[in-house]
Amino acid sequence: MPAPLLKMSGVSKRFGATRALEGVTFGVERGQVHALIGENGAGKSTLMKILAGVHAPDAGSMEVDGRPYAPTGPAAARAAGVAMIYQELSIAPDLSVEANVLLGRERSRAGFVRRAEQRRIAKEALSRLSHPDLDLRARAGDLPIALQQLVEIARALASEARVLVLDEPTSSLTREDAMRLFEVIRDLRAHGLGLVYISHFLEEVAQVSDVFSVLRDGEVVSSGVMSETTLDAIVRAMVGRELGEMFPHVPHVPGEPILEVRGLTGVRAPRGVDLVVRRGEILGLAGLVGAGRSELVRCIFGLDAVRSGSVRVVAVGPVGQAPRASIARGLGFVSEDRKGEGLALSLSIEDNLTMTRLEPYSRFGWLSLSRRRRSARDWMERVRCKARGPEQSIDALSGGNQQKIAIARLLHQDADVLLLDEPTRGIDVGTKAEIYRLVGDLAAQGKAIVLVSSYLPELMNVCDRIGVLSRGELRAVKPAGEWTEEDVMRCATASAPIEVRT
Amino acid sequence: MNVAATPAKRGVRSVVWSTVAPFLGLLLVLAIFWLYGLIWKPDSVFLSGFRMALIAKQTAIVGMGALGMTVIIASGGIDLSVGSVLALTSVTLALSLKEGAGPALALALTVGAGVAAGLVNGILVTGLRLVPFIVTLGTMLVFRGLAEEVSSQNKIPAGAPDWMSTLLDPPAPGSVALVCRGVWIVVVLAVVLATVLRRTVFGTRVFAIGSNESAARLCGLPVAQTKIAVYALGGFFTALAGLFEFNNLNRQGDPTTRVGLELDVIAAVVIGGGSLNGGRGSVLGSLVGATMMTTLRNGCAFAEVGDPVQKIVVGVIIVAAVTIDQLRQRRRSE
């Protein structure tokens, strides 16, 4: 029996104090699709980054085709036949389709690109993906997302990849495009490639893969043949606890309306959204990526341009189009892009925590650092942030603790309406539960919370009401108890294909 | 003096280390030339008070420019126009003195010209949403042209009272001042600036914007106003450097002086731990960086090293210093 195509054994990795992976064993055979399942923060992306040579494992070994495999970087991984297709596509939008397919593997003689050979290779790769007619000279950035993704897969084929890793490949595709992608996957499998399929969408996983492994807190907790298990069993393995523990229930009672949104329309999304949020209420916003959930909360907060419509904080007044004014009106916003937009990573915890409101510590522009530090320490305790102290650099903290500081910032600025965009993305399960409890506590104190999430169980169990967006429109808002997960998905994917752009 | 990391519970050793570390490069350079002197030139002294005072004096102009540049770089910006603004302000000073303005008025006009130039930079950067590199690349030519235009491309000699024209003259032998008054002005302003960066709302905002401008905007910080103020502050320090240059050139304003000063100033800030990505910058470090470069140049003359070799040495030291600083940062964050 030949060696498996890819074999990872006993792989471990730590980042500072955080354990990302612990003794993970994983592999793919030729002509097999292996699903890698797990919540955000379970260690999937770390495992894939090790496979791609971005990180080196602390312990463990890897083999490709029975030969030791220790990639020193993405180029080495590609040379060994391992190709990655990330959720965020790595297309060079200004280059042609052909140049993108051959990117990094340009055929040349004496420094000159051999156009004819390049064209042949690109054409062949696209034919294998049943798109022989794609215009090789088209600008890649002008293609729809689904085709851009195909160009990336073609790039993998052109580099003679044998192991293909697809990370959340359907997250920004329409249903039809996703179905077409599954055809391609089956086709590649038939040609003897080994595929690793990473996704949150369990139904899709069940549909497309042969075997599965579930990661939780950096360990493989369950694996087996897809046809011999149930989705329920997989979910139990993923969560690893009863739902009750995962979602602590904090009693809270919605009160009078505090935020009124009327006909809010942005540049692309939202489109004519009406919404009322009450004190002591947790309102969830569901929808596919690109449905306009983030844009809605960003428009409410004044970060994105508003074309028409109004946002009012009851008893305070209309909100202008600037974060500065929104903060003064009692709105607070936690960005989904924690590193890029949410936090200033090179600064300390206290700097980040107090950035929105320095007035309590300043007189004539001079800061009292000691008072600020005392206050920061106090807030860190209240959100149970684990860190050495307020002066510690925030990039040394785990994602979960960083997120706690981002939320603590809103509390510190004394916001009445908290707009949380994917606050639990990339956070370990334990911290998630703490954040849910914190959100519940805040609602019990009379704060209004708008929670954007792609993780349905979270919405179903934490929120009082759930609104579903599709193509920028708010399709329905109902109490959480009146939704089922299927209803939400149906509502989110209803009607014509979604114009996707993230 | 990095605002980001205030040593609280890091133990005495690391506190000492972080205070001494910025000086290590400078101490090393001094030690090398000292040793060279011991071995090859036993009849002359490298570490003489005279030479140290001279090095301090030579650092005054670049150091003054580096104060402003530290703030600009910490806020995530850059200013390529310092050399030109220095020429413009030195010409402004000489011209206004020559045209009969009193010294106080002339000084006010000089500082006004520097701040105005900074405001132009800041408003263009925030208003046009262009990268500061491009904006100040353009204004570098604009301000140089202005300096040449108002001076009709002449050096302008002017009379000035002693208090504003002997700032870079060495103190009388045996005086307690040790170095020229200009150096003391730089030191005092550096202390004030470091305090402002560390202890004021403005300083906190500068580092927040430099560290992550989107986050600062999201947190409701007045990003545009702060950036404009930062460039204006840079112009203020450059104007004072222009005053020094007027002193240095023996009461003259020279429209063609110090082409390329911006590179020395940026190098000083970067050697001192400033990050061109913004969010990091240290007043103390920048001054040490500036001192290191003048020490190298003086030391090369002492060691009778020719100009070409001297350039190579300075270039290598810049890259080495920044590399060491980054290693230090990386180790600290891990």
Add this chain to the structure above:
Amino acid sequence: MLMERGRTTTDMKMTHVFAVLACSMVLAMGCGNSPNAGGKKSFRVAVIPKGTSHEFWKSVEKGARRADAELSDLDVIWKGPTGEGDAAQQISLVESFIADRVDGICLAPLDARALETPVKQAIAAGIPVVIFDSGLSSKDVAITSYVATDNHHGGELAAQEMVRLLGGKGNVILMRYAIGSESTELRESGFLDALAKSQDVHVLSSDKHGGPDEAHAIEAGENLLSTFGDKVDGIFCSNESSTAGMLTVLRRDTRKLAGKVKVLGFDSSAHIVDALNEGVLHGTVLQDPVQIGYRSVMAMHDKLTGKNVKPRIETGETLATKENMGTPRVHELLFPLEGK
């Protein structure tokens, strides 16, 4: 979204900026080469100095303008790089004058080698070229004439005076001007060659350059004196900015070196004249820049009107000292911009 909106408005603003820039560039070019308003045909001669801010070049300009005033059928276009040291800028100046089809070019090359190519291009395009102040490195470029001081001789004059001042014995520093400048390099080699004849005069340092402006010269001078201040007896600087910078350093020196160390310079300026008066500077070698400008344009006029032109025109060099600075001839050379 916001970003996209921002981008489009920025694009629009950029378009405006470019439009304004383009307009002003066209205007500027128009000003530079405005054709003769009068109907009379006259020769357009470009005179390109090494710089425009030094007094030396202003004196050359004065001479060139005097020739212009005397000649009814010739117009001088005076244009040089701002600040010395930018050979690339000077090359493009020559090129644009070739494109502009001027009738003749008078050029003081910033770099003896780099300017050869554009000069050859000009000659190939039928435009005669007079080189002034400092030469090209190759002798087979078919220039019309070379109008200059004998710089090597100027350096020799300085060396002879230095030896006399030191009584034939002492330590000397040569602070050079800049790499690639032929005229100053000739002065420097003339100085060193003549000095070599006196066995008891030693050169402490001859490899430091004052650099492009006075601020750089000051730092170079300070570094030299901090190393050799206790040993040096004489200093020679080979151009105006280096001399002025060195004088500033000496005046400021706390060891009272000013006046004690014998200093010789080259060229003249207000600062240099003051220093001569005060005895900080002991002599300066003077060229006749007004003559250089005047005779360059005159030589070009001779060429354009078909007369014979001497291939080498020397304009003389004079050593000015405190003693002789009162004589009318030396006074005129010290203050070339004064009076007529």
